[in-house]
Amino acid sequence: MTDEGTTLTVACRQVLGEGRGLNEDQLIDVLRLGDEHTAALLALAHEVRMRWCGPEVEVEGIVSLKTGGCPEDCHFCSQSGQFSSPVRAAWLNIPELVEAAKQTAATGASEFCIVAAVRGPDERLLGQVEAGIEAIRAEVDINIACSLGMLTQEQVDQIAAMGVHRYNHNLEAAKSYFAQVVTTHSFEERWQTCEMVREAGMELCCGGLVGMGESLEQRAELAVQLAELQPHEVPLNFLNPRPGTPFADLPVMGSGDALRTVAAFRLALPRTILRYAGGREITLGELGTREGLLGGVNAVIVGNYLTTLGRDPEDDLQLLDELQMPIKALSKVL
Numbered sequence: 001m002t003d004e005g006t007t008l009t010v011a012c013r014q015v016l017g018e019g020r021g022l023n024e025d026q027l028i029d030v031l032r033l034g035d036e037h038t039a040a041l042l043a044l045a046h047e048v049r050m051r052w053c054g055p056e057v058e059v060e061g062i063v064s065l066k067t068g069g070c071p072e073d074c075h076f077c078s079q080s081g082q083f084s085s086p087v088r089a090a091w092l093n094i095p096e097l098v099e100a101a102k103q104t105a106a107t108g109a110s111e112f113c114i115v116a117a118v119r120g121p122d123e124r125l126l127g128q129v130e131a132g133i134e135a136i137r138a139e140v141d142i143n144i145a146c147s148l149g150m151l152t153q154e155q156v157d158q159i160a161a162m163g164v165h166r167y168n169h170n171l172e173a174a175k176s177y178f179a180q181v182v183t184t185h186s187f188e189e190r191w192q193t194c195e196m197v198r199e200a201g202m203e204l205c206c207g208g209l210v211g212m213g214e215s216l217e218q219r220a221e222l223a224v225q226l227a228e229l230q231p232h233e234v235p236l237n238f239l240n241p242r243p244g245t246p247f248a249d250l251p252v253m254g255s256g257d258a259l260r261t262v263a264a265f266r267l268a269l270p271r272t273i274l275r276y277a278g279g280r281e282i283t284l285g286e287l288g289t290r291e292g293l294l295g296g297v298n299a300v301i302v303g304n305y306l307t308t309l310g311r312d313p314e315d316d317l318q319l320l321d322e323l324q325m326p327i328k329a330l331s332k333v334l
């Protein structure tokens with residue numbers, strides 16, 4: 001048997017059989033597999049997802065409460081105020097927020113995530129989020145998630161007290177690559193927010209981006225660092241090089257590489273919700289969503305991403321129907 005065959009056999013026994021995620025070295029082996037193994041790898045990742053997570057797919061909507069003008073310098077992000085990207089600072093008002101939540105709920109989604117492009121929230125933003133959540137609650141039956149940047153312990157407590165069900169804060173990149181991606185805050189600061197969120201009892205949604213010039217080893221490192229945080233959900237983004245950002249000229253990740261990465265993340269995180277986030281259209285094209293959903297992914301965002309157009313929600317919902325993957329229902333807290 002070849003070494004590559006051994007990699008898949010070991011992954012099958014350990015992850016599928018025992019539910020134990022692969023370690024960093026094992027993930028590097030997976031990410032180095034040749035294209036001829038991609039189909040078998042995706043099939044294994046799909047089996048792992050079906051066994052340890054089940055057939056349901058979580059559908060989420062996302063809305064930007066405050067867009068652009070962020071003081072941070074994450075090199076992939078067109079919402080940074082430090083680059084000459086065309087995204088302008090803008091705020092959404094509460095009726096618009098409620099309307100977005102209604103439209104999201106109408107797709108069958110169980111999660112609605114309110115996002116703001118900030119380093120961390122100030123009192124004004126937290127006040128608006130609180131008012132927004134109250135207004136949504138009065139009219140729409142949906143779980144509310146937030147993504148408002150880095151938090152202090154006091155802010156974590158405030159957000160938990162608002163009844164926020166899940167908080168998103170990505171690691172963005174592996175620790176060893178982080179300084180090449182962000183210089184205005186540290187990996188450790190991000191990590192701290194993630195830990196506080198989890199300890200406060202909110203579900204932690206924590207992922208990152210790939211295709212930013214990191215090595216395969218660093219991709220594997222990101223996956224194990226995410227696994228260490230034990231997030232409820234991992235959004236996996238592929239770099240969509242945006243004009244005006246420092247990463248504008250990076251090549252789009254190849255589809256083989258992207259699919260191997262999806263499968264590797266599933267093999268690192270057998271029980272976690274793995275969500276396709278931004279960049280899947282440009283990296284994987286139309287077929288990518290189907291291949292990902294049959295290769296370890298079990299959550300999708302419907303509608304527009306924050307600064308780029310996503311697919312039509314109907315396309316994704318039709319695809320789930322065709323694949324006979326039920327949409328995860330809203331779980332009621334009694």
Ligand code: SF4
Binds near residue numbers: 070072073081117
């Ligand atoms: S990723 Fe978030 S923190 Fe970084 S520049 Fe963009 S909006 Fe700001």
